[in-house]
Amino acid sequence: MELSLAQLAELVGGSLDGPADRVVSGINGIQEAGHDELTFLANPKYAPALAGCRAGVVLVRPDQDVPPGLAVIRVDDPYLAFAKILTVATQKPYQPMGVHPRAEVAPSAQLGLDVSVHALAYVGENARIGDRSVIHPGVYVGEGARVGDDTVIHPNVTIGHGCLVGNRCIIHSGTVIGADGYGFVPTADGHFKIPQVGVVQIDDDVEIGAGNTIDRAALGRTWIQRGVKTDNMVHVAHNCVIGENTLLVAQVGVSGSTTVGKNVIMGGQTGVAGHLTIGDDVKIAAKSGVHGDLKPGEIVAGIPAIPHRMWLRNVAVGRRLADLFDRVKKLEKRLNALQAKDGVGS
CATH class of the missing domain: 1.20.5 (Single alpha-helices involved in coiled-coils or other helix-helix interfaces)
Incomplete structure (x- = not known):
């Protein structure tokens, strides 16, 4: 990365106070950044660090006071601007590698243009991998499963038979998509297993953290809608619907047949009972236990929430x-x- 301050300001739509031709070649924390590096101030808690900051330029809010001589780019959201610059700085051109000789691809599987299927990956009968998608080592794509375009499946992910993954998704290591839902009928002799014959559908622009388990539906689908982001160790049970742009933080568990609305945030270790409706824009604090429906916009905490x-x-x-x-x-x-x-x- 080598960008002038003028280029950086244009990239993030900010206002530059400083030498337009100065070039920075790295990004670092506000206390560590040197004269050839960029940093940012998103949390006012760290504003005192500006006094000793040696960075070549700092991303700050429009109303932020800064010491004389410190170059800044003023933006409405420094954190977002930092993310955009970091994305540009770390992106590498995609180089497709094709199918590794030690990968196993069924004869009836369909591979899109410029795919990468790494060693020890398995793509089952009638499965389909979209254009420019990457299947890392140890991935299992079951019979009839679908993976969209520009999607990255990290090592040792399982995508069960018939399950659907959209475009531009990222699924991190160790996640299992499409294991049987937890369905049993109590009998005098024990628990009679209910066949789980549905699928998991993951829409476009979803990111699933490491070690997630998203169970297939008993009938129909377990549905992860567009833009959902999950942290590590999240469980979504059978027949749940997780609404668009919802965030599930680490160790959240959502029980079966619960519908979660759009733009919901569930803090870490939240547990949600089954057959509930969680409205749009709900916020649930960490370690909460939700046992009843929540109306749109509610903010809750505790056990019970x-x-x-x-x-x-x-x-x-x-x-x-x-x-x-x-x-x-x-x-x-x-x-x-x-x-x-x-x-x-x-």
Whole structure:
């Protein structure tokens, strides 16, 4: 990466205060960046670090005060601008490698243009891999599965038979898409397994973290809609719908047949019961347990999940319980003394 400050400002649509012809060749943290590197200030907490900053240029908000002589590019969202520049700086031209001799591709599988299928990958009968998609070592693409264009499947991912993955998706290592949903009927002799004959459908521009498990539907589909991003170790059960642009943070678990709306955020280790409806734009704090439907726009926390403001009040009271207990004991002692003095209860 070698870009002038003028080029960087144009790239992110920012306003440059500094020498337009200065060139930077790297990106670093605000305390580590040198004179030939770019950095950014997104969190006001780190604003004092600007005083000693040696960076060639800093991405800041339009109203940020900066020391004299420090070159800055003023943008509405420094974090987004940083992400865009980092993307440009790290992108490499795609070089298709074709099918490795040690890969196994079924005769009836269809491979698009300029694909890369690495060693020890398996592509099953009637499966289809789209143009410019990359199948890394150890990936299993089952019979009749579909992978769209420009999608990257990282090592040791399983895509079960008949499952669908869209365009421009990223699926990280160790994820299993299309294992059987958890469906059993209790009987006198144990638990009778319900065949899981549906699929998983993952729409375009989805990123699935490492070690996810997304179960196939009993009937129909488990549906991950466009733009969803999941962190590592997330579980989505059979017949769930995860709405567009929703974020599921690490160790979230969503039970079967629950519908999650658009633009929802679930904090880490949140658990959601089955057969619920979570409305659009809901935010759920980490380690929450959701046992009922949530209306669009609700913000909840706790086990069971309650409105966030109420949860904050409860937490504040909880911290004072020991003091409140001591006060109550003292009041009881005083009350008993007064009652004894007045002869009450004798």
